[in-house]
Amino acid sequence: MPRWWSAIFATMVVSAMATAHDVTQFAPPQRVRLGGLLGYRFGVNERNRLLPMSEVALLSGFRQRPGAQAWIGEHVGKWLHAAVLTWLNTDNAELKGKIDRIVRDLIATQEPDGYLGTYDSPTRWTMERERGWDVWVHKYVLIGLLSYLNGTQDTGRGTDDGELAKKALEAARKAADLLARTFGTGEGQLDLMERSTHVGMASGSVLQPMVWLYRATGDRRYLDFCRYIVWAWEHSPHGPKLLRSLLTHGDVHKTANAKAYEMMSCLVGGLELYRVLRDAGKGDEAAALLLAAQRAWDDIVAHHLYITGGTSLNEHFQPDYQLPNDGNVAETCTTVTLLQLTLELFRLSGDARYMDIAERLVFNHLLAAQHPDGARWCYFTPLEGRKQYRSDINCCASSGPRGIALLPTFVYTLDTDGAIRVNLYTPSELHLPDRGLRIVQETAYPYDGAITLRFHLVQPAEFALRVRVPDWCGTARIAVNEETTTAPSGYHTLHRRWQDGDVVRLELPMRLRIVEGAHTNEGKIALMFGPLVLAADERFLPTGALPATAVTVPSLNATALPVQISPVTDDALWGGERVFETEGVTPAGQRFRWRLTDFAHAGAQGTTFAVWLPRPKM
Numbered sequence: 101m102p103r104w105w106s107a108i109f110a111t112m113v114v115s116a117m118a119t120a121h122d123v124t125q126f127a128p129p130q131r132v133r134l135g136g137l138l139g140y141r142f143g144v145n146e147r148n149r150l151l152p153m154s155e156v157a158l159l160s161g162f163r164q165r166p167g168a169q170a171w172i173g174e175h176v177g178k179w180l181h182a183a184v185l186t187w188l189n190t191d192n193a194e195l196k197g198k199i200d201r202i203v204r205d206l207i208a209t210q211e212p213d214g215y216l217g218t219y220d221s222p223t224r225w226t227m228e229r230e231r232g233w234d235v236w237v238h239k240y241v242l243i244g245l246l247s248y249l250n251g252t253q254d255t256g257r258g259t260d261d262g263e264l265a266k267k268a269l270e271a272a273r274k275a276a277d278l279l280a281r282t283f284g285t286g287e288g289q290l291d292l293m294e295r296s297t298h299v300g301m302a303s304g305s306v307l308q309p310m311v312w313l314y315r316a317t318g319d320r321r322y323l324d325f326c327r328y329i330v331w332a333w334e335h336s337p338h339g340p341k342l343l344r345s346l347l348t349h350g351d352v353h354k355t356a357n358a359k360a361y362e363m364m365s366c367l368v369g370g371l372e373l374y375r376v377l378r379d380a381g382k383g384d385e386a387a388a389l390l391l392a393a394q395r396a397w398d399d400i401v402a403h404h405l406y407i408t409g410g411t412s413l414n415e416h417f418q419p420d421y422q423l424p425n426d427g428n429v430a431e432t433c434t435t436v437t438l439l440q441l442t443l444e445l446f447r448l449s450g451d452a453r454y455m456d457i458a459e460r461l462v463f464n465h466l467l468a469a470q471h472p473d474g475a476r477w478c479y480f481t482p483l484e485g486r487k488q489y490r491s492d493i494n495c496c497a498s499s500g501p502r503g504i505a506l507l508p509t510f511v512y513t514l515d516t517d518g519a520i521r522v523n524l525y526t527p528s529e530l531h532l533p534d535r536g537l538r539i540v541q542e543t544a545y546p547y548d549g550a551i552t553l554r555f556h557l558v559q560p561a562e563f564a565l566r567v568r569v570p571d572w573c574g575t576a577r578i579a580v581n582e583e584t585t586t587a588p589s590g591y592h593t594l595h596r597r598w599q600d601g602d603v604v605r606l607e608l609p610m611r612l613r614i615v616e617g618a619h620t621n622e623g624k625i626a627l628m629f630g631p632l633v634l635a636a637d638e639r640f641l642p643t644g645a646l647p648a649t650a651v652t653v654p655s656l657n658a659t660a661l662p663v664q665i666s667p668v669t670d671d672a673l674w675g676g677e678r679v680f681e682t683e684g685v686t687p688a689g690q691r692f693r694w695r696l697t698d699f700a701h702a703g704a705q706g707t708t709f710a711v712w713l714p715r716p717k718m
Contacts, residue, residue: 146192549609
């Protein structure tokens with residue numbers, strides 16, 4: 101172990117459990133088909149955001165340096181990541197043609213020395229005039245190019261007999277070689293942490309694609325650079341001290357400058373490096389990377405998470421429980437990166453608590469940030485007031501589509517022991533031709549808790565099916581053909597010899613639930629139905645005269661509040677939007693039939709809405 105690496109561990113005791121392999125792996129996106137609410141949102145993301153995206157806008161900063169804005173170069177990499185994942189799922193020829201053109205034109209802007217950023221020569225790697233995002237831009241360029249490489253290699257559906265994929269790898273290597281020559285501890289090299297915003301975390305998050313590049317090439321130089329990055333986090337005078345802070349006190353608010361997006365991006369890269377070192381038999385050496393990510397996630401969920409699964413205020417982690425409902429709530433970049441961090445920890449462990457949070461985040465804050473038309477996104481998504489949807493190109497409108505594009509990869513995951521996990525419930529299909537297996541999921545989830553899984557097999561096969569019982573439902577009924585059992589929250593394993601025509605049915609008890617507020621929401625309540633957070637929307641108030649924050653339910657007894665779910669019948673029938681009708685009460689005590697909507701659709705027509713409502717008078 102190099103001295104500069106082992107020094108990280110000299111003053112700390114590390115006790116993370118190092119697994120021998122990932123417990124589960126994402127399903128290949130081309131093997132999953134989505135329907136229902138998630139399928140609708142996935143489709144409009146492709147049709148109305150990814151396909152219409154201006155190629156000129158994505159490439160302008162590279163074609164005419166310097167770019168108009170310091171991190172303008174991130175957008176092309178984010179777009180490529182989302183577009184490749186989407187194309188793998190839909191096989192859309194128009195989208196693939198656009199991807200190929202953008203990759204080809206991006207590579208054409210690379211400088212002879214490998215530079216593939218948007219700064220002009222005199223300002224490369226500089227910090228003047230709000231710069232400092234040059235390495236960050238390269239991070240996303242690498243993510244885009246390597247997503248293209250991985251996507252075309254994994255499917256065999258390359259272009260020009262794979263020549264463009266080879267060129268993408270060559271361009272990525274040239275850019276990475278430039279980074280490794282420029283930054284380090286050698287004579288004449290720059291400090292990566294010093295040439296970065298947010299206490300080194302922006303540049304330090306280039307770790308993730310550098311690990312990808314090492315995996316793609318096996319070139320030891322890239323692994324050495326990855327280890328330098330982690331060393332610099334801890335030992336550069338300009339570094340964030342991520343591992344030391346999180347392993348000492350575990351408080352994300354007190355780590356570096358608490359910038360949520362960049363911090364979690366570094367932790368995602370750290371988990372990728374952990375895998376590489378673990379697979380090389382050095383898991384104990386890298387255990388701090390895993391433990392730091394686990395402690396950060398635990399702290400976020402315990403102290404910094406909105407009921408809707410989002411996190412951050414003004415783009416930063418705040419002191420514990422400082423979660424106001426309005427203002428600059430839950431930057432979409434942060435929402436997507438929390439999803440990525442959660443999914444990586446889930447892959448490593450298979451722990452249901454990670455998927456419980458992923459479900460909450462997806463059905464609530466992620467879908468709320470995306471307008472139901474798929475073209476517009478919120479930069480911040482408050483829990484009260486109005487949503488400010490935008491159609492321009494900004495960091496969050498580029499990050500959001502990446503979160504949506506990830507959906508087909510984790511509805512189902514494939515365990516290393518051959519088991520299949522069903523993680524999210526939505527009308528969908530998993531097709532594994534190499535195993536002669538197709539599973540069709542029929543459900544109206546998240547509006548109904550009845551789920552049917554139908555098995556289609558070429559021949560009988562023995563394996564385990566692991567179905568998730570969400571934490572919100574307590575106990576579920578599970579039937580295999582005619583045999584019924586009950587199961588508590590968590591994963592329930594059904595191991596058997598499966599036959600063509602087998603059917604698994606789940607009944608997840610769905611009812612209106614009342615959540616009493618605490619801390620900033622003391623004296624308030626929120627309403628939930630299944631995984632959905634509900635909201636009062638002035639669009640559905642009987643007269644429109646009352647503010648959404650004024651109405652509530654007449655009682656804290658949720659069982660006395662039957663709810664009727666029905667489709668919205670006006671012109672805004674986005675993917676089968678539903679309303680939840682129950683009894684409401686005005687501040688004057690007048691009762692009325694009250695229609696609520698879910699947070700994902702609340703405020704989509706520009707109306708005011710509120711998640712947290714007055715506590716009923718007892």
